[in-house]
Amino acid sequence: MSDGTLPGGSAQYEVRFRGGGFSPSSKRWAGVLVFIVLIAFVEWGTRAGFISNLTLPHPSDVLATFGELWDSGMLIRHLGPSLGRLVVGAALGACAGICVGILIGLFSYIRAGIGPLVAAIFPIPKIALLPLFVIWFGIGEGSKYALIAFGTFTPTVVATYGAVDNVDRSLVRMGQSFGLTWFSIVRKIVLPGAMPGILSGLRISLSIAIILLVAAEMLGAQYGIGAYILEAGSLYDLERLFAGVVILSLLGVLTSGAITLIERRLLDWRV
Amino acid sequence: MDIRLDGISHSYGKLEVLRDIDLHIPSGRIVCLVGPSGCGKSTLLRFVGGLERPTLGRVLQMGAPPEKCLNPFTFIFQDFALLPWRNVRQNVSLVLEDRGISGAERDRIIADVLERTRLSDFEHALPRQLSGGMKQRVAIARALAVNPAVMLMDEPLSALDAQTRAHLMDDLITLWERQPFTAIYVTHDLAEAVRLGHKVVVLSRRPGLIREIVDVDKPLSERGYVDADLERIREYLWDMMREEARAADEELFNV
Ligand SMILES: Nc1ncnc2c1ncn2[C@@H]1O[C@H](COP(=O)(O)OP(=O)(O)OP(=O)(O)O)[C@@H](O)[C@H]1O
Numbered sequence: 413m414s415d416g417t418l419p420g421g422s423a424q425y426e427v428r429f430r431g432g433g434f435s436p437s438s439k440r441w442a443g444v445l446v447f448i449v450l451i452a453f454v455e456w457g458t459r460a461g462f463i464s465n466l467t468l469p470h471p472s473d474v475l476a477t478f479g480e481l482w483d484s485g486m487l488i489r490h491l492g493p494s495l496g497r498l499v500v501g502a503a504l505g506a507c508a509g510i511c512v513g514i515l516i517g518l519f520s521y522i523r524a525g526i527g528p529l530v531a532a533i534f535p536i537p538k539i540a541l542l543p544l545f546v547i548w549f550g551i552g553e554g555s556k557y558a559l560i561a562f563g564t565f566t567p568t569v570v571a572t573y574g575a576v577d578n579v580d581r582s583l584v585r586m587g588q589s590f591g592l593t594w595f596s597i598v599r600k601i602v603l604p605g606a607m608p609g610i611l612s613g614l615r616i617s618l619s620i621a622i623i624l625l626v627a628a629e630m631l632g633a634q635y636g637i638g639a640y641i642l643e644a645g646s647l648y649d650l651e652r653l654f655a656g657v658v659i660l661s662l663l664g665v666l667t668s669g670a671i672t673l674i675e676r677r678l679l680d681w682r683v
Numbered sequence: 684m685d686i687r688l689d690g691i692s693h694s695y696g697k698l699e700v701l702r703d704i705d706l707h708i709p710s711g712r713i714v715c716l717v718g719p720s721g722c723g724k725s726t727l728l729r730f731v732g733g734l735e736r737p738t739l740g741r742v743l744q745m746g747a748p749p750e751k752c753l754n755p756f757t758f759i760f761q762d763f764a765l766l767p768w769r770n771v772r773q774n775v776s777l778v779l780e781d782r783g784i785s786g787a788e789r790d791r792i793i794a795d796v797l798e799r800t801r802l803s804d805f806e807h808a809l810p811r812q813l814s815g816g817m818k819q820r821v822a823i824a825r826a827l828a829v830n831p832a833v834m835l836m837d838e839p840l841s842a843l844d845a846q847t848r849a850h851l852m853d854d855l856i857t858l859w860e861r862q863p864f865t866a867i868y869v870t871h872d873l874a875e876a877v878r879l880g881h882k883v884v885v886l887s888r889r890p891g892l893i894r895e896i897v898d899v900d901k902p903l904s905e906r907g908y909v910d911a912d913l914e915r916i917r918e919y920l921w922d923m924m925r926e927e928a929r930a931a932d933e934e935l936f937n938v
């Protein structure tokens with residue numbers, strides 16, 4: 413019966429395949445390929461002249477600038493303070509956000525009291541508050557920490573209490589029925605159950621933290637990626653501008669990678 | 684330790700769910716609870732387990748729970764309720780951690796219950812790697828670990844396929860014979876009820892009240908998979924419930 417016709421003589425066709433798709437799998441090389449093609453295109457375009465030198469620098473020059481930055485030690489000079497601000501600010505904001513989010517998720521009164529407040533401060537562009545923070549926390553590092561912390565805080569809160577809301581209540585019931593303490597239920601059932609949501613919230617919060625870091629440094633800092641980019645911009649030094657931007661992108665990729673690593677470790681129980 | 688339900692009535696707002704339930708559950712016996720959908724069986728079980736309070740009436744526990752009993756009223760849920768981020772061993776360990784049971788003693792209890800539920804080889808498997816029947820056996824192991832005085836089982840087998848159900852039923856019977864436990868067993872399956880129950884309590888449709896209590900006298904060990912005596916009782920029960928079940932099914936939920 414494999415020869416295309418049935419004994420009765422009627423034709424036989426293979427059923428058309430129409431499944432597949434909709435389940436992205438890890439194909440890392442595709443991302444790398446896009447970058448390489450894009451950069452090669454720009455390099456070619458700027459050299460051939462149909463991309464004007466005023467629009468984009470040669471990627472190879474950007475790379476050279478990068479090398480200079482490294483050799484002169486200026487890279488560490490700028491990156492060090494930036495990383496410090498990012499880590500301190502984001503850690504403060506994320507920790508506070510997770511705590512408040514869990515409280516909102518667990519207690520009706522706190523939800524009724526603080527929920528609207530969070531909703532009210534969520535849409536405020538935090539950068540608009542920088543002058544205020546400068547007065548409150550001083551012109552130095554304090555105001556920058558505060559700005560980044562505040563910016564990461566609100567999205568983390570919203571993501572966390574959403575995640576707590578989504579924890580399977582039947583598991584909580586189970587915990588109660590076995591006489592676990594309230595604290596145990598929160599630590600062993602609610603928190604792990606909310607972890608997927610908290611981590612994907614953190615992914616967004618950390619990108620916001622990087623944006624705010626640059627903004628804060630542009631408004632008043634001697635060293636830092638933001639200050640470096642601002643200076644390059646005002647001199648219209650495209651190579652350095654782009655070198656700064658590339659550093660920021662790398663920072664974004666790294667934090668996102670870190671979250672992925674944490675997810676892989678903490679959420680290996682998921683299918 | 685016996686359990687007595689004393690005049691339990693309950694309403695959710697205007698919806699009257701249970702009316703005047705009086706029931707005695709003797710120690711070491713399995714009482715099956717059957718009744719049409721929505722008549723308040725799960726609700727009644729939650730009252731016994733102390734997860735909710737009835738509007739009227741009380742659940743009385745007669746005498747102190749036996750010694751070494753960590754959690755007198757222990758649930759086995761229809762959806763297993765295992766923590767997906769803990770493996771089999773850790774899921775059992777969860778219910779011992781808060782009880783101040785330390786290292787060696789804890790290991791001994793866990794090894795014992797896993798052995799009794801034939802799970803010793805799967806200690807380190809995560810719930811997602813287990814079949815439905817195995818998941819429910821983990822839940823049973825977890826319940827056994829706290830040495831319950833009363834097991835509260837809410838349709839524990841209804842999420843499983845027929846073969847697995849038959850196997851697990853045999854497992855439950857073996858467990859009971861090895862060490863008789865007290866249980867309230869809610870089910871939709873009359874065959875299950877007559878196979879496992881010493882008493883079958885039939886509830887009417889909402890508001891649920893006790894229509895009849897049927898005793899099944901044959902000892903558990905003598906009941907077979909196909910059994911004429913049990914079949915007769917099952918048919919009797921079905922005749923009693925048939926009309927009610929249909930009516931309950933067609934009822935609109937205007938809650
Ligand atoms: N928390 C609740 N609030 C309001 N109504 C509820 C609540 N829990 C249950 N009910 C209602 O009470 C009635 C009895 O519910 P219950 O779950 O006890 O029935 P059941 O006998 O277990 O049904 P089933 O056989 O379908 O499991 C149902 O009509 C249900 O809608």
Ligand SMILES: [Mg+2]
Pocket residue numbers: 724725726837
């Ligand atoms: Mg039910």
